[in-house]
Amino acid sequence: MEHVALWVAAFLTLGIISFLYKDNPWYKLCEAIFVGISAGYWFIVLFWDNIVGKFWVGVFPPKELNDVGELVNSVEPDYWLIVGAVLGVLMLMRLIPNIGWISRWPLAFIIGCTSGLYLINYFSSNMMRQVQGTIMPLLGMNYELSTYDIIGNIIIVIGTFTGLIYFYFSKEHKGWFGRAAKVGIWTIMITFGASFGYTVMSRMSLLIGRVDFLFGDWLGLIN
Amino acid sequence: MSTRAKELLVVGIVLLFCIIAYLGKVYGWVDTVVFSPMVSMIVVGIIILGLVFVLIRTLQGRLINRQVVFLFVGIAVIMPFFMSITQKIRTSPEVQQLYDAVAELPKGSKVLVSFDYDPPSAPELQPMAEAFLYYCLSNDLKVIIMGLWPQGAQQANLALEAIMKNEKLAAKGLEYGKDYVNLGYQAGNEFVIQRMGADFSSMFRTDYSGRHYEELELVKNVKNFSNIDYSFNLSAGYPGTQEWVQVAVDRYGLKMGCGNTAVQAPMMYTYLNAGQLVGLLGGMNGAAEFEQLVKYPGKGTKFMLSQSFAHMIVIAFIIIGNVAFFRSGRGKKL
Secondary structure, eight states: OHHHHHHHHHHHHHHHHGGGTOOOHHHHHHHHHHHHHHHHHHHHHHIIIIIIIIIIHHHSOOEEEOTTSOEEESSOOOTHHHHHHHHHHHHGGGGSGGGGGGGHHHHHHHHHHHHHHHHHHHIIIIIIHHHHHHSOOTTOTTSOOOHHHHHHHHHHHHHHHHHHHHTOOSSOSOHHHHHHHHHHHHHHHHHHHHHHHHHHHHHHHHHHHHHHIIIIIITOOOO | OOHHHHHHHHHHHHHHHHHHHHHHHHHTOOOOOOOOHHHHHHHHHHHHHHHHHHHHHHHTTOOOOHHHHHHHHHHHHHGGGTOOOOOOOOOOHHHHHHHHHHHTSOTTOEEEEEEEOOGGGHHHHHHHHHHHHHHHHHTTOEEEEEESSTTHHHHHHHHHHHHTTSHHHHHHTOOBTTTEEEEEEOSSTHHHHHHHTTOHHHHOSBOTTSOBGGGOTTTTTOOSGGGOSEEEEEESSSSSHHHHIIIIITTTOOOEEEEEOTTTHHHHHHHHHTTSOSOEEEHHHHHHHHHHHTTOOOHHHHHHHHHHHHHHHHHHHHHHHHHHHHHTTGGGGO
16 A cells, blocks of 8 residues: 555656646646645535534533533533624525625624734734834944844844835935935845745755655655 | 657656666665765766856857756756765754753743644655754653644654654653643634633643543643743744734743744744744754754755755856846846
């Protein structure tokens, strides 16, 4: 069985890689298998973890024997979950054209709740803490920073201000303002470049992982 | 010979090679292949010569097909696996920070590790997971594992299985439920983290194998994040480090470090610099650096040579691409 599994995995890996040469039936087969299995897998995971694991078990908890031998709920039922289930069912009304408008209600509920929750999370973690992190003494609290750190801090200050200037479109980008905006766009481009480098590293890691499988686990040519 | 026939011939030759190599592995005819340093250097020289050839062709105005670029990247990734060249890995401050944060934990401290990734991200994150778990368990730290991704808990089991083969750990006689525990996967994304801030057991009534939370010695007294000394999040996307920072770190004051895929890592530096994260392992490079620090050379270290070669090829083709661009005269329009 292990041999079959290895050959199937190798067949599918090579099939996907074959797209680099050109589009071909082998690639299309592997792609269709991948999409089909992914859809099936996620359906099962969501069904068992959310509908059964969260809703069904939450509303109808499993019974267990207590100290006097009576069959009781293992935990208290959580009837609030029924509200969520009803909203979920309402979402499916979209499938019936005549009453499709009902699906807007659960959607409005989800958007409202998510916005409210995320507003606080993002405002605190991604805005206030970042502003706080940017406002810092250039030389350290007690002038304890190294030259390397001081230069880094100056770059952060200049990069932040000029980056903000670049996105200020109410004044024409001319003169000193235009030059500052140009520094800002360079800062942004360098940031994108660093991100691109990391992305290359990530994609190469995936390829390296498959090469390790092909030449190591499958063919046994490398340790 | 038609193109179709040539393609089939190449596929046939590759298939034949694979069958021979596989049978060689099964019946023990073929051992692993390792190039000597001399051969390794010759291979490097051939790759460089190939790039120079491509550059000269580009300067002459003869552009190459994209398949040639893929071929070079493929060779650059594959060949280092056979080479006997070692690469020096320097530790970056963020990796050192994570190591220091874990190293200063007293014995018996509780470390929460969340596995928020699945097999596609394993080449980057699994080496981090193994090195981190190895270091924690070999230093008598208690590890509580969980996952916000369905396959996270399984990835944790694979990592545990791999590190338990280590002689040092095997000799320690670690016990499940006492030294480490896998609480499994819980659906609900960041809301799981939020509920854990009040009560772990409300989210994890049983562990991965179905044992009740209260029966597990390691966690029976763990009520919420206030009972956790350090947390490490392995993340490949949503839900992941960002959600842990927003809820567990900023709201509940959890001390946390993270290991991210390289795509995600640049976004985490903002949290690191603002002090919301204590340590960061970014991509395979971060994994290799951490493996060196904890003296557990694993796949991160092994893969780094391929990673470096691939980067050099990408940089070389960026240069060649720019040469082609400016030579074509389109650069003047900039």
